[in-house]
Amino acid sequence: MEGIPLPPKHTGELLKDVVAQARALPNEGAVADYIPALAKVDPNYLGLAVVELDGQVHTAGDAHVPFSIQSISKVFGLTLAMERMGDSLWERVRMEPSGQAFNSIMQLEWEHGIPRNPFINAGAIVVADTLVCRYSASRTAFTQFVQSLAQNESIQVNEQVWDSEREHGARNAALAYLMKSFGNIKASVEHVLDHYFYQCSLDMSCVDLARALGFLANRGVQPGTDEVVCDPRSTHRINAMMSTSGMYDQSGEFAFSVGLPAKGGVGGGLVAVVPDYGVICAWSPRLNPYGNSHRGMFMVRTLAEELGLSVYS
Amino acid sequence: MEGIPLPPKHTGELLKDVVAQARALPNEGAVADYIPALAKVDPNYLGLAVVELDGQVHTAGDAHVPFSIQSISKVFGLTLAMERMGDSLWERVRMEPSGQAFNSIMQLEWEHGIPRNPFINAGAIVVADTLVCRYSASRTAFTQFVQSLAQNESIQVNEQVWDSEREHGARNAALAYLMKSFGNIKASVEHVLDHYFYQCSLDMSCVDLARALGFLANRGVQPGTDEVVCDPRSTHRINAMMSTSGMYDQSGEFAFSVGLPAKGGVGGGLVAVVPDYGVICAWSPRLNPYGNSHRGMFMVRTLAEELGLSVYS
């Protein structure tokens, strides 16, 4: 970067332009259909938001419509767990890219039940286990944490999605039981999965998400409230893991073509952290074969290029 | 980063201090012994160099002693190949972290002979194949490229290491023949390996390496000579791949704890790129279980922390 990025006054114009370009793209990919509740979402939603550290909010398209955050919830869960567990967390989950599809069970067997990182499902389930063990009411604690970060008390779980997740959660149950067999799940698998599916089923808008993750761009201090969410070392570590592992088995390509810490979810959301500047959140439900939002990738890449945001220079 | 890092005047002092701390560490790890020529290196060498974009050179310890660059050569090979091949290179090698040991052959079979990235051995062998096919004298071209970048015409191959690599190269031959069986090696395997082992066997010092890779911190323009080595998009991409995959199966941990694009070699060298600032090179022959320099990791991490160099905040 040529020093701190100074986005042009017309950032809002740029967002509208990027959304229009995305809308004109051919319809590639399909809405996640592994659970019926997600498959019903209108594939044409398109939202984009940028929340800067100084509080400026830029939006375009459906940036205020809540959607299922799915795997983006892993960032919130990890933040909570890092604060509660300290470095002992890293005995139970590593920080290496997986080089595998996001829900691969093979690697977990090779590596004796220790997941590669907190952003693959197995890793997030271990993180959920630590929350279940540390909080008497982990779901409530999780929701309050996210509401507080997003400064929006109306954020809540989508019960229909939550039910659907539980009903179609066999593969995640397989991952959890495999880790249990290696001693790396402490609470009951049912309880842990209940929490995990719950946190995936929160509904949030692009603006909610971009605002909620501001602390990652601001060395742990939440912009707006000045609350200390975590120490700077933790935001560094979370950003680093998002950079190497946040986009499933497309993380390398995302670094190569965009160059920002990011996390995608199968609900079509995609958040990207720009250190010392702010947070971007894009949303479009159609997914590419890696499980990332097809148009979300396009929007974040275009924005990053236009504004010169990559961390890799 | 709080804006562009402004290293204190006493960077030289800091390097000496870091080398002293590294020297006091317990003797962990062992010199690479898979080829006899490397196993003979004195394990007590310890060098550290920083070359800034404005030409300042800071050194400590054995920063001027040439050593076997080994896998660091992959960065030079990749740069040459990206210039020669353009985007067609990415049909033959991907840009994803491998999640595997650096010379794993399993993943290559799964993924039909397309290596995960140019920094694992298989990927670098594909890159070598492109060089062998594009240059009538690829070894000479390679050496001249490196000499020119380092502004040091005395850089040359260590014949003893080269011979030893060829003699003990069965595993790399297995990788190359497997890719050949999938059609992803075009020249003869013998020829390609000959080039690959050659480039690994160049001897360079910490100062040579830090100077040679200056263009990666400077958007493709070589500091000192102002030569355009490649375009800024290429340096972005190389830095991104070094960030996600440069340190073998410890790349995630390196991002987590250091946060710089980097590449290690089993000769004990470790280079790290600091965009818009310069390049660090550390050298210590004892390796950790991942094949990275034990004390080299320590020196680069300490320096990055002291100077606030991480790209992730």
Next chain:
Amino acid sequence: MEGIPLPPKHTGELLKDVVAQARALPNEGAVADYIPALAKVDPNYLGLAVVELDGQVHTAGDAHVPFSIQSISKVFGLTLAMERMGDSLWERVRMEPSGQAFNSIMQLEWEHGIPRNPFINAGAIVVADTLVCRYSASRTAFTQFVQSLAQNESIQVNEQVWDSEREHGARNAALAYLMKSFGNIKASVEHVLDHYFYQCSLDMSCVDLARALGFLANRGVQPGTDEVVCDPRSTHRINAMMSTSGMYDQSGEFAFSVGLPAKGGVGGGLVAVVPDYGVICAWSPRLNPYGNSHRGMFMVRTLAEELGLSVYS
């Protein structure tokens, strides 16, 4: 075989001799300890029985002491399922050796939830699923089937072992949920595992087991009762699968050194079918690294050599 094996009159003497030799072996291996209830078994038990097609019973050592049949139950389950399902069973489980440890989950992922054969855990769980779906009271049906084959109504489940299996069944749950995610488990996983753990927890003696499996040596007709248990094609197929896959990842070695259709269990039991002659059952709780009875292997091998029983010459 030199024609039909004609065991010498003194088969009973031979058994006693073999047991004595086995008792004199050094104490190798350890009792299965993955569930506490099994770990408590006295490791010094040693039993051997041969039941011939004409009804002659030869025994030595603890041949009348009931023990946990564990994986030997897979043979009974498979027989029942083959009768109920016909060839449709082979769409849900294959008949190939696995080349993997008996509870490997990797292969199941590769092969999309279709287990390699009915004698690895995953395959036996699919078989259990078919029984649960076909019988209103599958556990009762299973017990009655086994009691009837063994002509012993006192055979029953060991409740302590059954509870222990359920409590420590995380790995089998992982296998079952993974297959469920591929659509290859139809009933609820809880129900299927409940049946599976139940059948593994039956207690039977060497004599019970050797008598119960007589139909496999007699083209489907149970010696003694003349009941048609299944058709000759089915016994051929079961014997074939026991020959290629019955002894976990030591099946090849067992064929190589013994040459009989066989099945081992982690309770230390080992049954071997001798077509047109009878059934051997050995029992000794200490297991080798493959999960087979150390002394059980010795006893069956010695007996097969002495009596010239191998099917391979």
Next chain:
Amino acid sequence: MEGIPLPPKHTGELLKDVVAQARALPNEGAVADYIPALAKVDPNYLGLAVVELDGQVHTAGDAHVPFSIQSISKVFGLTLAMERMGDSLWERVRMEPSGQAFNSIMQLEWEHGIPRNPFINAGAIVVADTLVCRYSASRTAFTQFVQSLAQNESIQVNEQVWDSEREHGARNAALAYLMKSFGNIKASVEHVLDHYFYQCSLDMSCVDLARALGFLANRGVQPGTDEVVCDPRSTHRINAMMSTSGMYDQSGEFAFSVGLPAKGGVGGGLVAVVPDYGVICAWSPRLNPYGNSHRGMFMVRTLAEELGLSVYS
């Protein structure tokens, strides 16, 4: 078996009938095309031979036409190596089914360069290495051994196939170099592969093959010549390994549906040993997805059923 199989006088008629049935099957599968020389074979060849221990020869179709024996050569190589190496052979190759495609390189990496059995390519290459190390002229020794067994001095290598094998042998070279990297190839890889490709390139007819392997049905004594080829323990072991691993990753299905020790080759040949009776050889060049002869499987299965030849009862 109902005692020793007593084939009806009209075995010759039966063979002609089976060949006619095979000819009427739809054209499934394709001739091996991984080497050009094999791809040129007329796919309509169809041969069947039975050579009984008493010297009777029954044939139908193209039973006297020589074809490329390919992997059937592994049986001859193994027999020679077992005689030369004794039990030390089993430190370098195991006797377990692989549960993998015949040329999988993954398993070899997992298992540190020790192949699962002598009938997958890696195992046969280790066997070839032992022959190259033990004989000053291993190719000549091999040919003489086969000629002597088949009582046919006109058997020789097909030079065109041999050349083609060498030219397209990249995958086997990958296997060999990987084993070399683990120390499990002693001679030069080039030399070993040269021998291996040579033995695969011998041309023999169905009658040649069925006659040559007679010793396997006769406890090591070659019918006709009464030469002791190996001891009975060796024929037992070879038959056992053919039963569990001889038909690539279809060995379990072959045992299940046929029940004879057998070995297939990608030239379309298939030999099956009937202990105490004789040897069957079928040939048809079209292969199924496992690399076994589609019509060859049909012919051997039909013959085994008609004559009641299975070893599993």
